[in-house]
Amino acid sequence: MKNTQTLFSPITIGKLTLNGRVIKSAMVETLCSKEGFVTAGLIEHYQQIARGGTPLIITGAANYNSYGRGVPHQLSVDNDDKIEGLSKLTQAVHELGGKIFAQIYHTSRQALPAPVGRTDAVAPSAVYEPSLGVSPRALTLTEIKQNILEFAQAAKRCQLAGFDGVQIHAAHGYLISGFLTPHTNRRKDQYGGSFDNRIRFLLEIYQAVRKEVGADFPLILKLNGSDDLLFRKGLRTSELVKIALRLEQVGIDGIEITAGHYESGTTFSRGRWSGFTKTMLKHGLGPSLAPFRRIGMGLFAPLVDCYFNKISKFSVGFNLNYAKEFTKVLSIPVICVGGLNTKQAMQQALDNGDCDIVAVARGFIADPYLYRNMQQNMAGPQCTYCNKCFARPGVQPLNCYDPKVAAQRTAMLKQPLFIQKSDAS
Numbered sequence: 001m002k003n004t005q006t007l008f009s010p011i012t013i014g015k016l017t018l019n020g021r022v023i024k025s026a027m028v029e030t031l032c033s034k035e036g037f038v039t040a041g042l043i044e045h046y047q048q049i050a051r052g053g054t055p056l057i058i059t060g061a062a063n064y065n066s067y068g069r070g071v072p073h074q075l076s077v078d079n080d081d082k083i084e085g086l087s088k089l090t091q092a093v094h095e096l097g098g099k100i101f102a103q104i105y106h107t108s109r110q111a112l113p114a115p116v117g118r119t120d121a122v123a124p125s126a127v128y129e130p131s132l133g134v135s136p137r138a139l140t141l142t143e144i145k146q147n148i149l150e151f152a153q154a155a156k157r158c159q160l161a162g163f164d165g166v167q168i169h170a171a172h173g174y175l176i177s178g179f180l181t182p183h184t185n186r187r188k189d190q191y192g193g194s195f196d197n198r199i200r201f202l203l204e205i206y207q208a209v210r211k212e213v214g215a216d217f218p219l220i221l222k223l224n225g226s227d228d229l230l231f232r233k234g235l236r237t238s239e240l241v242k243i244a245l246r247l248e249q250v251g252i253d254g255i256e257i258t259a260g261h262y263e264s265g266t267t268f269s270r271g272r273w274s275g276f277t278k279t280m281l282k283h284g285l286g287p288s289l290a291p292f293r294r295i296g297m298g299l300f301a302p303l304v305d306c307y308f309n310k311i312s313k314f315s316v317g318f319n320l321n322y323a324k325e326f327t328k329v330l331s332i333p334v335i336c337v338g339g340l341n342t343k344q345a346m347q348q349a350l351d352n353g354d355c356d357i358v359a360v361a362r363g364f365i366a367d368p369y370l371y372r373n374m375q376q377n378m379a380g381p382q383c384t385y386c387n388k389c390f391a392r393p394g395v396q397p398l399n400c401y402d403p404k405v406a407a408q409r410t411a412m413l414k415q416p417l418f419i420q421k422s423d424a425s
Contacts, residue, residue: 007346008375011357013056013333014218014253016164018099018357022346022371023056024049025256025337025359026103026167026222027389028074029398036063036076038085041397043092050098051417052369057098058167058359060398061105061174064154065147068106068175069116071285071394077104077154086161094162101220102158104151105169108178109136110262115288115394124178124201125186131262133293144191144201147175152208155219165218165253168205172268173261176202177224180243181261182233199243206250220254220335221247225322228264237325248332256335256359257323265311270318270339271362271385273308277301279391279401314385316345317354324354335359341383343374365389366400366409369417381408 005011008020031042049057062075069076076082086102093100109123112132121129122143123136139147155166170176178184179201185192191200209219223244227234235243244255260267278301280286286294297304316339323336337359340346346358363370366383373380381400388401400406 005350005356007343007350007358011333013165013220015216016099016218018055020053020055020371021350021357022054022374023335023357023359024054024058024364025361026058026060026169027361027365027398028060028071028393030071030073030393030395031397032073032075034073036069036074036078037082038075038089042075043089045398046089046098046100047092047096048368048413049364050093050096050100052367053372053375054098054364055371056164057093057100059100059102061103061107061169062154062158063106064104064150065106066116066118067122068108069118070105070107070111072115073394074116075102077102077157078150080157083157083161086158086163090162090164099164101165101167101218102155102163103167103169103222104154104158106147106151106175108173108175109134109184110173112285112288115285123175124184124192127184127186129263131266133290138187141189141191148201148204148208151205152212155209156212159213159217165220166209166213167220167222167256168202168209169222170202171222171224171258173227173263176205177227177261181227181229181235183227183229184261195239195242199246202243203246203250206247206252210251215251218253219251220256221252222256222258224259225257225319225326226259228260228267230264234261234264237322240322241325241329244326244330248330252332254333254335254357255326255330256337257319257326257355258337259319259322260312265308266390267312268319268338269387269390270312270314271387271390272314273305273312273387275305276308276387276391277304279388283396284391285394315339316341317349320349320352320354323349324352327353327355333357337361339385341385343377346374362389365398366402366405367412368409369412372417380412381405 121136319338333356336355367380
């Protein structure tokens with residue numbers, strides 16, 4: 001039977017009811033203080049999206065310890081001194097009728113240590129990360145237990161600060177994802193080798209978090225639908241579905257499906273890469289790269305961009321083929337992110353039963369009022385997937401850097417927010 005749910009139909013995640021099925025997915029904002037404290041700029045960023053009636057906002061990745069930090073000026077939930085600012089953020093969103101989750105993660109080997117004040121990086125195993133040139137050391141068993149404790153404490157801070165839920169980031173090659181994937185997990189102890197051993201870290205994090213926040217606090221997972229690690233021991237969709245089923249059994253409330261590690265060519269951010277390398281070298285963290293890597297990328301920038309364009313070809317709903325495999329077997333809501341930027345494409349994903357909720361990241365950067373504009377059948381600024389925003393994390397604030405789209409965005413935000421009763425739902 002054809003799905004009759006619309007983008008504007010309510011849906012529940014755990015015991016939380018959302019008033020629609022389009023949510024804002026996580027993107028690093030570069031809007032916090034150097035130490036990771038909430039700023040007025042971060043609050044305004046999310047107020048804009050909340051004013052657009054967005055049913056749920058997921059913050060950019062927040063680190064829970066110093067090794068987990070990926071870029072400067074990133075949101076942090078590592079200490080109780082962050083709770084006051086986080087509370088101001090959640091209150092600002094709630095006052096506008098919105099809901100907000102905090103995404104918690106650990107960057108692992110996928111970050112340059114120097115820009116965030118570290119001398120090294122940690123990972124499940126000492127496996128070289130080729131896209132950034134990072135050689136991590138393997139976590140000790142003591143450090144693994146400490147990370148589990150710190151993750152749970154961070155989730156509790158988010159609950160105390162008024163967040164409506166937490167997303168555990170287990171995708172994209174970050175720390176939890178690294179434990180799940182055989183290519184990056186070559187441990188010989190109880191956290192490596194077999195499927196049960198590789199999933200142990202994730203399960204222990206979930207259990208520790210659940211113990212801290214209680215049974216009624218919504219917890220969702222971000223998980224790859226494929227690792228996209230050609231010729232390496234990456235996870236395929238069937239194996240990742242098996243992980244999702246295990247998490248559903250222990251009580252996770254929802255799963256967002258994405259894809260890729262950094263070394264797979266960041267296939268989670270498919271789009272247009274022309275000019276990306278030069279932009280990153282000039283306006284992003286390029287100056288922090290090792291000299292030989294920085295110079296080489298500068299000399300061969302067009303070829304680097306061409307490589308990214310070739311391996312991460314854009315298509316509408318580029319993760320839907322993965323998401324539908326999860327939707328077939330899971331009872332909890334399946335969220336799909338990636339290349340869903342128009343009302344027609346989003347509704348078709350629901351109609352086909354490919355997912356239960358649509359997540360949008362870059363689309364909300366181009367048009368913070370995207371959800372309300374769709375409700376009212378109004379045209380707003382539309383993301384062109386130029387990926388100029390992806391070239392700047394840690395250095396310049398998250399914003400739309402396509403000049404034409406950015407001008408439309410600025411003009412829209414200057415106008416009074418026009419709200420009319422919609423018959424779309």
